[in-house]
Amino acid sequence: MGFATEFNSVCKFKNGQELYELLEYGKCKMVKSGFRVYPTGQKVVAYTPEDEAIAIVRISASIAEINFQGEEVTAVEMDLVRKLNDEEAKMLTALAHELYFGD
Known part of the structure; x- marks a missing residue:
């Protein structure tokens, strides 16, 4: 059991429903597997399940x-x-493909 720290500026949605709730209501809760630490108060870029900045x-x-x-x-x-x-x-989106999602 260990924690992985998420220090990058990326928040990638894997679930379309969670993204819909964010855009529709202005708030959402995303569930990720494993123990992780996300820095509370930090602003990050949200990406769709198709890796597009939104x-x-x-x-x-x-x-x-x-x-x-x-x-x-x-x-x-x-x-x-x-x-x-x-x-x-x-x-x-282009930058994230080069830095995070690309080969």
Whole structure:
């Protein structure tokens, strides 16, 4: 059992429902496998499941726990700061493919 620290400026959604809740309600909770530490208060760029930049969010809470199935998970709560405009989204998507998602 150990914690992985997330210091980069990327928040990648794997679940379309979580992303929908963020964009619709301005808040959401994303669940990641394993114990992780997300820096509360930090602003990060949110990416769709298709690796496209979509918004800037602020991490409001990071809760590591063992769920009822005995799995180590981390719930990350976030607030929408703002959606990106088309130009920002294209530039940040290209940059993330080179830095994080590429080969």
